[in-house]
Amino acid sequence: MARSRTPRRPGRGRPPHVVVATRVYTPEPVAAAFRQEALVLALERAGAEVTVLTTTAPGAGNARSRTRRVSRWPVKRDHQGQVRGYVSYLSFDLPLALRLLLQRPMDALVLEPPPTTGMVGMVAAAIRRVPYTFYAADIWSDATESVDGVPTFVRAAVRWAETTVWKRAARVLTISPGVQHRLEELIGPRPSLAMVGNGIDTDTFSEKGATGGEQGPYFVYAGTVSEWQGAGVFVEAFARARAAHPEARLLFFSGGSGRDALEARVREEGIEGIEFRDKIPPADVAAHLRGAVAGLSSITPGQGYEFALPTKIYAATSTGTPVIHAGEGAAHDRIRDHGLGWACDHDAEQVADAMDRALRGEDAPAAQDVRRWTMENASLAGCATHAAEQVLASIQDARTP
Secondary structure, eight states: OOOOOOOOOOSSEEEEEEEOSSOOOOOSSHHHHHHHHHHHHHHHTTTTEEEEEEEEOOTTOOOSSSEEEEEEEOOOOOOTTTOOSSSHHHHHHHHHHHHHHSSOOOOEEEEEHHHHHHHHHHHHHHHHHEEEEEESSSHHHHHHHHHHHHHTHHHHHHHHHHHHHHHHHSSSEEEEEEHHHHHHHOOOOTTEEEOOOOOBBTTOOSSOOOTTTSSEEEEESOOOOOOTTHHHHHHHHHHHHTTTTTTOEEEEOOSSHHHHHHHHHHHHHOSSOOOOOOOHHHHHHHHHOOOOOHEEEEEOOTSTTOOOHHHHHHHHHHHTOEEEESSHHHHHHHHHHOOEEEEEEEEEHHHHHHHHHHHHHHTTHHHHHHHHHHHHHHHHHHHHHHHHHHHHHHHHHHHHH
16 A cells, blocks of 8 residues: 655644544445545554544454554444444444543544534534544435435434534545535535545455456445445346346345345346345455456436445456446446446446446456556545545644634
């Protein structure tokens, strides 16, 4: 992993102490956990001391390093083992308030969604008189629009909480031009908004290594299944494509609110060749992606999430595997414009045609080309370096009269 060029910031007789509050952290196999770990490592390389306040996870323990302390707290998880839903969020947020107030002297606070964590952190930062940085990887209030049955007052509350946290933050880190633009629509252009990008651990997700040991050609969907992803399009498309390729399979390594319904649909319709597996460690995901015909990514149209750039895209391309993306917007344009695979509408017929071409090897980009593009444009270490610079700059700003 490349060393950070972030300069060491002047301190008051000690290195700056940064506290990171996140409901998920490695070894949990989710994008937010990887993103926060990369930020912690970048801050450490820049000379900061870092404390991570997070949740207990299977096999995690209370990890320590020379300058990093990971403090874990038990929380309520759903039946898939995820910290998801208001009760789960509050089981993290309420103890977090006390944990932040009891922290030893700190110089900055970094907060990861949901907005409730942002609100708790915002109040704690005000009491402790330190700047806070909010990592806006998603627009949660927009996401509620894609979930049926969410009361209007809940949507309004999420919007208010999210925009309030953004407005009062010393820095708000965004992961793409689309997310940056959406924040500017909601709270106006501000110097505190910083687009740091997003990416993947290109060391773990590399083109070298094992291939998962699977037999026959297969596709991989690795990541969350929820309303705004619309992964159901791959089920219908695969059923069509498999008629000409009976040896093909589709592997889901995922969780999320939509997984159970998708799995039930496959059973009810008797679609063969689709397997739903538990989430696995990043190195195992990388191995399966290396051996795949293509990785899969999708975004449901018409729900305001066309600006998103799913990390699962970079996970595939970093291993040299092309991507089939279903849906309009930033992800569609990125794959089309940079030759990273097959970009199509969120339409089963178009996706089935892309699957057929991928299985036949038609129009498939070279593995070294998609790997090279990812190294140059979507390295998580590089994005984390930019994020660390912003966090340390917020400390410097707070110390400047």
